[in-house]
Amino acid sequence: MLQQFKDAIESSNIISKTDTNGIITFVNDEFCKISGYTKDELIGQNHNIVRHPDVDKNNFKELWNTIKNKKIYKSTVKNLAKDGSVFYVNTTIIPILDDNDDIFEYIAIRYDVTKEMFYKEELEKNEVKQKILFAQARHASLGQMLANIAHQWRQPLTELSLTVFNLKKNALSKDEEALQKYYEESKNIINSMSKTIEDFSNFFTPNREVEQFDIKLSVDEALELMDNSLKSSMVDVEFRIQNDLEVLGVANELTQVVLNLLKNSIDAFELNGVLIRQIDITIRRLKDSAEIEFRDNAGGIKKDIVDRIFEPYFTSKHQKNGTGLGLFMSKMIVEQSFDGSLDVKSKKHYTIFSIKIPTA
Template sequence: MKKIKLTRRPLRKFTLLYVEDSVLEQKKMLPVLNFYFPKIHVASNGKEGLEIFEKTEPDIVISDTKMPEMDGISMAKEIRKINKHVPIILFGNKSTDCLLEAIEAKVDRYLLKPVDIKKLHEILEETETKIFLEKARSYNTFLLHQYKQAIDSSNIVSKTDINGIITYVNDEFCKISGYSREELIGKNHNIVRHPDIPKEVYEKFWNTILSKKIWKGTVKNRAKDGSTFYVNTTVVPIVDSNGKIVEFVAIRYDVTESVKLQERLKRKEEDLEKLNRELERRVEEQTRKLRELNLTLEKRVIKEVEKNRQKDKLMFQQARLASLGEMIGNIAHQWRQPLMELGILLYNIKKRHDENTLDKKMMQTLYEKSNSIIERMSQTISDFQNFFKPNKKKESFNIEKVIKDSLTIVEGSLEKSGIEIKMDIEKNISIEGYSNEFSQVIVNIINNAKDVLNQKNPENKKIEISVKTKSEQTGNGKKDFVEIFIKDNGGGIDKKIIDKIFEPYFTTKHSKQGTGIGLYMSKMIIEQSMNGTLEARNHDDGAEFIIKLPLEYEKDGKLQKTA
């Protein structure tokens, strides 16, 4: 073998299996092969070479053709059963039969002996390129398999041919549609088409993808069981090297819950708009009723005072109008806080909707809170309506209930003034009389106390209400009474004027704040309409009003006990 100088780079990245039975040939070739390969496995026959191949999996196999036990061609055929791609180079004599057998064994190259080292070098370089390409192909195939697995595990994937016939679906597609692969492969993709989707939408879709453009959109589909699901879809046309469409790949992800949440949110917004319209209607209606009640109240005042002096007629009318003005102010106090709360809730709904953080549970909570506020505001109107409703006849009413209802009317202004209400009311006390007039007396006394507390502004402003039953011995025997005590810590009533506070038109307030009729009317209601007494006195740090009412009433000429 002619010696040549080796100047080209060696193949330092690959291992070699060299099979040669001749020790002499091994001594000639190994120095050359050692230059090219960092690791060489040597075998002396085909059987040994096959065993080494199975254990080491070399990158290249070089073998002589003629060897005992198993020749190189037989070994090549067995190797091909194990690995179809490993390069195999055979050294042999010029023989047609041998060459044909080598071709049949699918060897890569056949070099005649004696081997031309220069030619061998060229073949090894070609083989190196082939190995690199094969490894790159395997690696890319491995990566593509992982990409496919990643997409399949997190997305809903399908493929169709040019006519929309399904050729592939992944597990996620089967799961969301409810169909098995066998039911889907070979069927038109219309199998999951929802009948609500207009024909024009699909025409636009096909025009887009047939023009080799990517189509994106949210699609409404129908599953096997008839249920609806929504998917964000991207359809990509796949073209061959000639630019011809061969198939379509669709990648989707499930947005059913998001779409349904949007639909629920839209319905809730419509409900809120409807509630707002209803609230406006009810406010308008209740306002109209208040006006009607005001007219009724005025007529009633006129009718009552016709029996008395003209002066009393004017006094009662002014008092009612003044009371109505105070009640309208109380409505404003009662509504200011819930309107602010309702505005905040509506803002939170819009904000969470814009930030896409409005889940089903949060939406339900905000909706229930809004509805509760609206019902509370509606109840306020009803409370004020009942307050002004005229009583046509005496009736038995529960003291505790009327007092608490009266406090409901003024609680907004009391809270704004920072006034604490304390109550100690004996249970199940009922009396005979006019509940609305009695309620007006309670409200008038509470409002007077509130004004004094706001003016004097003591620390820890408070109003205390207590109700107790009492028995007294009179000339006609034992009688039962109920006493209502209303006291404040506003410093009390000036001794110079305490005897005048129940006189008509007497007031210590500014002319714009009071008429001086309220306490006079309250005394008339308690004493003339309900056969009781109303008095005022001072205690340690404030004023106290005492209402005393009988627990008996006259019917058919006989005294009856209040139930």
């Protein structure tokens, strides 16, 4: 029975034994298979024959301190095979004691976790890549917002210039009533421009506080920030609210998504030369979530690219009009920050984006 148990352990695990100096005295077939060495090549060698140079030396100091104190050591270890390939093993090293309670050898039992570790590394690489893409998208979005500020200021600056001219003219004629009128006009224009800066400043404040908020407010803020762009592009927006709904998340991030979708529609209207331009935004309650639906008549999306529009750097626009990151960033925000979904459907001349977020 004991022999059967031993055979079962050896056939299903990677096993080695060393003396108190770390010299290999035994390896099983599984150890040879994963390391690429034969038993003759391993017996009598120091166990560091499979040590990977990337592993911090302090890890091995901790290992030896643990087992020399007659304690069991457990860790996931990165190793190097004979052919230079990498393999990972979950390792348990047990000090074996003699009758005098002294250590006379160590036995290490391992199992292969190479696939799991490679998968984990790939996930970590993808996370880093996504963070870089997200930062690039945020930077591109900042550029768009600065362009919006310039657009928002263009008309009031013209009006202010005309008002200052009238102030000067009436100052010479000493018409106090006219002076007061143009003074008030100037003050109102300056206050309006100041509010524009405040709105954009508030939007880009790095507030990551998760809170419960009404999604209507995020849509309203985006519409206000894009107001001049929508008007100058002659886009009519109809905003319907079927239900007042609250969600949990960062309000500014949802505003960013709405801004991206509005900008996407404006660009599509221009690209496709659509004359009568309509965006319908509807907020409604679903079974256990809130939906924000965006529908535009900007010409739809071609069938051969509709499945790719959320890919990073993919854009159907002219290079100067798009980075290919806006929709990618929007999808990441909805999925990762709100645990929701962002989907698209295109029918004939219409495109429908649907944001679904669990209700708070």
